[in-house]
Structures are given as structure tokens and as C-alpha cells.
Amino acid sequence: MILSLEDLKIKYKEYADVKGKVRREVAAGNLIPLMRGLYETDATVSGKYLAGHIYGPSYLSFDYALSVYSLIPEIVFNTFTSATFKKSKTKTYQNYFGTFIYKDVPESVYSLGVLIKEEGGYTYLIATPEKALCDKLYSLSPVNSIKGLRSLLFEDLRIDEGEFWKLNMDEICELAPLYKSTTVNTLVKLIRRK
Numbered sequence: 198m199i200l201s202l203e204d205l206k207i208k209y210k211e212y213a214d215v216k217g218k219v220r221r222e223v224a225a226g227n228l229i230p231l232m233r234g235l236y237e238t239d240a241t242v243s244g245k246y247l248a249g250h251i252y253g254p255s256y257l258s259f260d261y262a263l264s265v266y267s268l269i270p271e272i273v274f275n276t277f278t279s280a281t282f283k284k285s286k287t288k289t290y291q292n293y294f295g296t297f298i299y300k301d302v303p304e305s306v307y308s309l310g311v312l313i314k315e316e317g318g319y320t321y322l323i324a325t326p327e328k329a330l331c332d333k334l335y336s337l338s339p340v341n342s343i344k345g346l347r348s349l350l351f352e353d354l355r356i357d358e359g360e361f362w363k364l365n366m367d368e369i370c371e372l373a374p375l376y377k378s379t380t381v382n383t384l385v386k387l388i389r390r391k
Contacts, residue, residue: 198318199250202234229293237294244294246319248277251290252299255279256311256322259300259336262329268356280324280332282307302332305375310368327368330356331381339379343390346383362391 200208205219205228212218219236222228228236231251249255259278263269275295280302281288288299310328314321324332333354340346350356366388373385 198238199231199247200228200236200238202236205236231292231294232290240293242294242317242319244275244277244297245323246316246321247294248279248297249321251292251297252279252281252288254307255281255299256324258302258324258329258332259298260333262324262326263333263354263356265323266326266329266360268326268330268360270355270357280307300332300336302335303376306331306372309375310372325365325368327364328372330361330364331369331372331376331384334380334384335376335378337380341379341383343383343387346380346387349380 202219206215209215209218219228223230223236226240228238229240231237231247235250237247245257245261248257256279257265257277258280260269260271261273261276261278264271264273276298277295278298278300281299282301282304284299284301287301290297306328310325310331311322312325314323323329334340334349337349340349350361351358369388370385373381376382
């Protein structure tokens with residue numbers, strides 16, 4: 198369970214030194230710090246449940262989501278990549294549960310193509326596979342040729358071409374113009390050429 202310092206002040210209100218009690222609970226392993234003022238009580242929980250609480254608003258995307266959907270061959274262990282907006286620079290947090298990386302996407306697409314998942318008493322947000330791919334391409338240097346994009350997708354990123362063509366291409370074509378990204382627009386050209 199995720200608890201803020203305010204939650205802990207209520208929980209330990211009978212203690213004269215609440216911060217001292219929190220320090221003792223951390224030392225005993227009953228509270229695991231996520232960041233300043235935020236704690237988790239379960240040391241075995243997946244970081245995917247924590248990412249949206251550490252920095253937000255945010256949803257899981259980029260390499261983490263592409264791995265979850267088996268679009269890239271790499272299994273991403275203990276690195277949780279998330280999308281944010283209006284933050285202007287990449288933020289990275291490290292704690293017991295892993296590395297949490299937050300990158301901007303345009304505000305115009307932020308709320309689109311995001312799923313709400315509930316598992317084991319936790320709720321988290323994750324991009325659809327189509328949105329995760331667009332977010333990833335948006336974050337890279339511009340590519341304006343179909344040949345260059347094919348090389349980027351299937352060689353550099355090692356996206357499984359069979360899985361790629363199973364994606365909802367209509368969703369990608371609807372999202373693409375909102376990114377105002379050369380690379381994402383080239384993705385639409387590749388799709389339409391097929």
C-alpha cells in the first residue's frame with residue numbers, strides 16, 4: 198500500500214515523534230521510501246503500480262509498454278518509462294523498486310490511448326501499444342523517409358514486424374497529426390503505403 202507522510206501522521210498520531218516512528222519503520226523494513234514523503238508497505242510489489250504516484254500526472258509508455266506488448270524483444274526489468282506533459286525535461290527517480298523515467302509528450306495527445314488497469318489492489322495507467330509506439334517515435338530524432346523509418350523500427354528498435362502489422366493502424370493515423378512530429382507522420386506514410 199502506498200502511504201504519504203500525511204497518511205502516516207494520521208496512522209501514528211499517538212506518537213509524539215511521528216517522523217522518528219517513520220524512520221524506525223523504514224529501518225525495520227516495514228516502510229520502503231519511494232521518494233521524499235511517499236512510502237510503500239509491500240517490498241514485493243511491481244514498480245508498475247508505483248510509477249504514477251512517484252511523478253505525475255503520468256502513464257507507463259515508451260520502452261516499458263513496448264516490452265509489455267511484446268513489440269520489442271528486450272524485457273525491461275526494474276526500469277519503468279512513463280509519459281508526462283508540460284514538464285520540459287526528463288526526470289529520473291531511483292529507489293528500491295527500480296528506475297523510474299518520465300519524458301514529455303504533447304499535451305494534445307496525453308490523455309488519448311491510455312488504459313486504466315486494476316491489479317492486486319493497485320490501479321495504474323498504461324499506453325495502448327499504438328500510443329506507446331507513437332510516444333517512443335516522438336521522443337527520437339526526426340526521420341522523414343519511409344526507408345529510414347523502416348530501418349529505425351525493425352533494425353534499431355528491433356520491433357517485431359509481425360506484431361507491428363497487428364496494431365490498430367486507424368488509431369495510429371488518428372493520433373499521429375496531434376504529435377506534430379516528422380517521425381510519427383512518416384509512420385502514417387509507411388502504414389498507408391502497405
